[in-house]
Structure formats: C-alpha cells, structure tokens
Amino acid sequence: MTESRAFPRFPAGFVFGAATASYQIEGAAREDGRGPSIWDTYSHTPGLVANGVTGDIACDHYHRYPEDVALLRELGVDSYRFSIAWPRIVPDGSGPVNPKGLDFYARLVDELLAAGIEPAATLYHWDLPQALEDRGGWRVRETAERFAEYTAVVAGHLADRVPRWITLNEPWCSAFLGYSVGRHAPGAREGRGALAAAHHLLVGHGRAVEALRAAGVREAGITLNLDRNLPATGSAADRAAVVRADTQHNLVWTEPLLAGRYPHTEEETWGELITGQDFRRDGDLALIGQPLDFLGINYYRPIVVADAPHREPDPALRTATDNRYAEVRLAGARHTAMDWPVVPDSFTDLLVALKERYGDALPPIHITENGSAEHDEVSPDGAVHDRDRVAYLRGHLTALKAALDAGVDVRGYYVWSLLDNFEWAFGYGKRFGIVRVDYDTQRRTPKDSYHWYRAMIAAQRD
Ligand code: FCB
Numbered sequence: 001m002t003e004s005r006a007f008p009r010f011p012a013g014f015v016f017g018a019a020t021a022s023y024q025i026e027g028a029a030r031e032d033g034r035g036p037s038i039w040d041t042y043s044h045t046p047g048l049v050a051n052g053v054t055g056d057i058a059c060d061h062y063h064r065y066p067e068d069v070a071l072l073r074e075l076g077v078d079s080y081r082f083s084i085a086w087p088r089i090v091p092d093g094s095g096p097v098n099p100k101g102l103d104f105y106a107r108l109v110d111e112l113l114a115a116g117i118e119p120a121a122t123l124y125h126w127d128l129p130q131a132l133e134d135r136g137g138w139r140v141r142e143t144a145e146r147f148a149e150y151t152a153v154v155a156g157h158l159a160d161r162v163p164r165w166i167t168l169n170e171p172w173c174s175a176f177l178g179y180s181v182g183r184h185a186p187g188a189r190e191g192r193g194a195l196a197a198a199h200h201l202l203v204g205h206g207r208a209v210e211a212l213r214a215a216g217v218r219e220a221g222i223t224l225n226l227d228r229n230l231p232a233t234g235s236a237a238d239r240a241a242v243v244r245a246d247t248q249h250n251l252v253w254t255e256p257l258l259a260g261r262y263p264h265t266e267e268e269t270w271g272e273l274i275t276g277q278d279f280r281r282d283g284d285l286a287l288i289g290q291p292l293d294f295l296g297i298n299y300y301r302p303i304v305v306a307d308a309p310h311r312e313p314d315p316a317l318r319t320a321t322d323n324r325y326a327e328v329r330l331a332g333a334r335h336t337a338m339d340w341p342v343v344p345d346s347f348t349d350l351l352v353a354l355k356e357r358y359g360d361a362l363p364p365i366h367i368t369e370n371g372s373a374e375h376d377e378v379s380p381d382g383a384v385h386d387r388d389r390v391a392y393l394r395g396h397l398t399a400l401k402a403a404l405d406a407g408v409d410v411r412g413y414y415v416w417s418l419l420d421n422f423e424w425a426f427g428y429g430k431r432f433g434i435v436r437v438d439y440d441t442q443r444r445t446p447k448d449s450y451h452w453y454r455a456m457i458a459a460q461r462d
Contacts, residue, residue: 006394007459008401015118015412016457017079018072018434019369021125021169023055024421026085028062032100035091037127038137038178039424042185050427058422060442065108071435071444072418073115076457080117081368081414082108083125083169090150093129102157109161120164120368120414122223123151123208126174126184133186138174138197138204141279148207155215163218166296166368167208170225171201172249180320183425194320195270196279202256206287222257223296223368226250228350229305232328237307241325244269245305248323258358260289269323272315294411296368299396300338302346304328336392337373337430344395351403351410364409369416370396373423373430376447384436384447393449397456415453419444 010016023039043054061068072080086093088101105121112119124147132143155165168174177184180194188194205222212220227249231238243265251263262285266274308326312318333341347370355362372392376384393415404410420433428439434450437443 007456008394008398010401010404010460013411014460015078015366016453016460017077017081017120017412017414018075018418019081019414019416020061020418020421021083021122022085022088023058023125023127024417024423025059025061025419027055027057027060029054029056031062032088032104033091033098034085034101035087035093035098036130037085037087038130038133038185039127041130041133042187045187048187049425050429053422053427055422057439059419059437061419062104064442066111067444068418069108069111069115069117071446071450072112072117074446075418075434075450075454078118079120079164079412079414080112080418081120081122081166083122083127084154085127086124086147086150087127087129089154090129090146093132093135094146094149097153102154105154105158106161109158113161118164119162120166121154121158121162122166122169123147123154124167124174124204125169126178128185137179137186138200139179139190139193140196141200141203144200144204144207147204148211151208152211152215155212155217159212159215159217164294164366165212165217165220167205167212167220167222168201169223169296169368170298171198171205171222171253172225174201176248176321189319191270191273191318191320192277195273195277198252198320199277199279199284202253202288203284205257206284206290209290209292210287219293221292221294221296221363221366223298224250224253225298225300225369226254226350226354228302228346228353230302230346232304232306235307238305240268241305241307244323245303245325248321249303254354254358256285256288257292258289258295258361260285270320273318273320292363294364294366295362296366297351298369298416299347299350299367300370300372301336301340302330302343302350304330304341334388336388337375338426340372342372342392342395344399347396347399348402348406351400351408352406355406355408362409364411366412366414367400367410368414370400370413371416371432371434373432376431376436378436378445382445384445386447386449389434389447389449390452393453
C-alpha cells in the first residue's frame with residue numbers, strides 16, 4: 001500500500017466523496033410506479049447504444065442500495081452524490097406525485113445518514129420524463145416550470161436531511177449532446193432547438209434554485225462540465241476556433257450564471273442560429289444569475305481544438321455544434337479507455353483561469369466528478385489492479401491541491417464513480433468505477449483504486 005506521505009494533503013473540513021447517477025445504476029426501470037424517461041426510449045431504440053444494452057437493470061442499485069452504502073461507509077467518504085430520477089417522482093412529468101418514488105430516496109438518505117455520510121442530491125442527471133419530451137422537452141419553456149414543481153416536491157420531502165443540492169448535471173450534455181449531436185437522449189440534431197434547450201435548462205435551474213430556497217435547503221448549486229480548450233497551433237484560425245469552443249462549452253453557462261450576461265462571442269459562434277432568437281425573456285438573466293452557494297465542476301480532460309470548415313454548408317441544416325472547430329488528438333499523452341488524454345495540469349489551469357475570469361463572483365467550488373475509464377482486468381486472485389486509474393486519481397488530486405494553493409476556493413471532491421455503470425451511449429463497456437460490478441452476478445469488488453482512495457482519505461485525518 002502507498003505510504004501516506006505520497007498523498008496530497010487538503011485543508012481540514014475538505015469534503016471527499018463519490019458520485020453516481022440514477023439511470024446509470026438504479027435499474028428497476030418499471031418498478032414502483034416509475035414512468036419512462038428519454039433514456040429508456042433512447043436505449044431501447046436499436047442502434048443507439050453500444051451492444052444494444054439499456055439501463056433496465058444496470059447495477060440493480062434500487063434493490064442493493066444498502067450494500068452500496070456499506071461500500072461508501074467502508075471507503076470513509078464524507079459525502080455521497082447521487083441523482084434523483086424525476087420519472088420516479090412525477091411519472092408523467094406533470095400531475096400526480098408517486099409516493100413510492102419519494103420513499104426510495106428517503107430510505108437511501110436515511111441509510112446514508114445512519115452511516116455518517118452526507119447526502120448530496122442532483123435533481124436532474126438527464127432522465128427527463130418522456131411525457132415532457134413528447135411536449136417539446138427542453139426546447140420549450142414549460143419544461144423549466146415542470147422542473148421547478150418537481151424540485152419543490154422533492155425538496156419539500158428531503159430538505160431537512162439533504163444539505164447539498166445540485167439542480168442540473170452538465171447542461172451542456174443535455175442541450176448539445178441531446179439536441180444537436182444526437183449522441184444522448186433524445187437524440188435530436190438541431191440548431192435553434194438546441195440553443196433554446198440550453199436557455200430553458202438555465203431558466204429551469206433558476207426556477208429550481210427558487211424552489212430550493214423556499215424549502216430552506218442549506219446549499220444550492222449547479223454542476224457544469226467546463227472544458228479546458230487548447231489551440232492545436234498558434235495560428236489565428238485555431239485561436240479563433242478556441243473562442244468558439246469556449247463559448248459553446250463554457251461561456252454559454254458561466255456568463256449568465258456568474259456574470260449576468262450572455263456571451264459576447266455568441267454571434268461569432270452560432271451566427272444566424274442565435275441572432276433573432278425568441279426564447280429569451282426580460283428577467284431571465286436575473287433568475288439565472290441568482291447567487292449560488294457553490295459551483296459544481298466535472299472535469300476529465302483537456303480538449304485540443306483546431307479550425308475546421310462547416311460540416312454542413314447549408315445553413316438551414318446546421319446544428320448548434322457545427323461551430324467550425326474540430327477536436328485533435330493530443331500527441332504524447334496517455335489516453336484512457338474513453339480515448340481521453342490524461343493531463344492533470346490542465347485541471348489546475350482550468351480552475352485558476354476560472355478564478356481569474358470571475359474573481360469574487362465565483363462561488364466556492366466542489367469538484368462533483370473526476371475519474372477515468374480504464375481497461376480493467378480481473379486478476380487470478382480476484383482483485384482488479386487498476387494502476388492507471390490510481391495514477392489518474394493521484395495526478396488529478398495533486399493538480400487540485402495546486403489550484404487550492406493558487407488561491408482557488410475548492411471545498412470538495414467527488415470521484416466518478418463509486419460503481420462501474422451504464423456509460424450512456426457507450427453502454428457497459430466503459431468502466432469508471434472504483435468498485436467493479438460483475439453485471440451477470442451483480443457482485444461488487446473494490447478495485448485497487450478504491451483502496452488507494454480510502455487510504456488517501458484516512459491519511460487526511462492522521
Ligand atoms: C459525465 C457524466 C457522468 C459520466 C461521466 C463519465 O459527463 O456526468 O454521468 O457519464 O461523464
């Protein structure tokens with residue numbers, strides 16, 4: 001086992017946690033009154049998810065949550081970030097509330113509290129009730145209102161026991177992978193529709209923050225997947241491509257949330273797709289920019305960006321992600337099983353740059369996801385010696401500590417993920433867990449990375 005002096009040392013009170021999401025682990029897709037979500041529809045559509053798998057059973061966490069909480073307790077984490085499945089609570093997206101759905105999360109929360117673990121709940125980790133998608137999904141403003149109603153129900157039930165609340169997880173994925181690239185549910189490939197979705201997600205966030213405040217929660221925030229975009233070369237064209245990538249990935253969220261404005265680079269990024277839009281209303285920026293108790297950031301990798309021609313020359317067919325840039329493979333870096341480059345320094349740089357840009361307007365940060373998918377193998381002794389994942393975690397926690405030392409106010413870190421799980425369009429082939437899941441038997445096996453993380457957390461308390 002690694003010696004404790006090799007561990008980065010964090011300030012007293014720093015929160016260590018682990019994260020999961022409902023559709024990726026729960027299974028029990030048709031149990032206890034749960035309604036269908038867009039991910040049920042997407043995964044059951046042939047050809048969209050690798051190997052045709054679905055989240056119908058996943059890690060069967062819905063039935064096995066006591067065992068999973070025991071794993072968290074043994075790991076020694078301070079906090080567990082999970083998400084609540086909207087279609088378990090409001091199966092049709094609006095109308096009657098399903099008490100059995102609320103009961104499940106109440107039981108989970110009680111189990112966590114009994115184990116001495118603080119629950120951190122995400123309200124939307126992408127499983128939109130299908131009934132709402134049928135009425136336009138995030139393209140329409142009504143969905144933001146339904147989200148606020150659902151939030152009020154859940155917070156009314158759990159606010160006394162859940163201190164930390166996250167409205168949305170990675171709205172970039174919901175808006176752009178979901179409504180422009182088509183690689184996430186609902187699988188649309190649109191221009192204006194995706195930009196309207198991005199805006200309505202932000203409006204939904206603002207309305208949900210109001211509902212959380214009304215319920216008296218201790219901490220309310222949002223989780224963004226912010227990217228560190230690097231130019232492929234020093235050319236003016238590649239640097240301009242980075243501006244467009246930054247706008248589409250980062251500024252579309254951080255400018256309204258933290259600076260009360262829309263990005264001034266949006267016209268050069270989206271052209272006619274954004275000019276003349278009709279989905280923004282007076283008062284939206286004030287709603288979206290309400291003060292937050294924390295900003296959640298999910299970070300995995302840097303992105304190298306090069307200028308590229310429009311893939312779709314016909315403006316009428318252009319999607320919101322056809323922004324004249326392309327991702328380039330980073331030479332010389334190790335790549336994970338997702339083919340993502342491992343560059344811990346860019347994690348530090350991202351956080352320091354965010355602080356430089358927003359200064360005192362930047363709330364305290366929680367890293368709500370960080371981790372890696374690796375080509376895990378089960379050894380003859382039954383263990384998983386996932387050395388690459390340990391190196392990834394060590395490198396990124398060290399890089400995070402460097403950001404703290406540089407003056408960035410980071411309060412917590414959640415590893416993604418506690419369990420191997422349903423990795424969206426990649427299915428079960430990509431394993432991010434620090435605990436292995438055998439999907440035939442549902443057996444859980446802590447990997448070496450679990451033991452490393454446990455020792456790292458324990459070393460903080462020496
Ligand atoms: C993030 C998601 C999470 C998981 C990781 C690998 O984008 O929030 O659900 O899929 O990536």
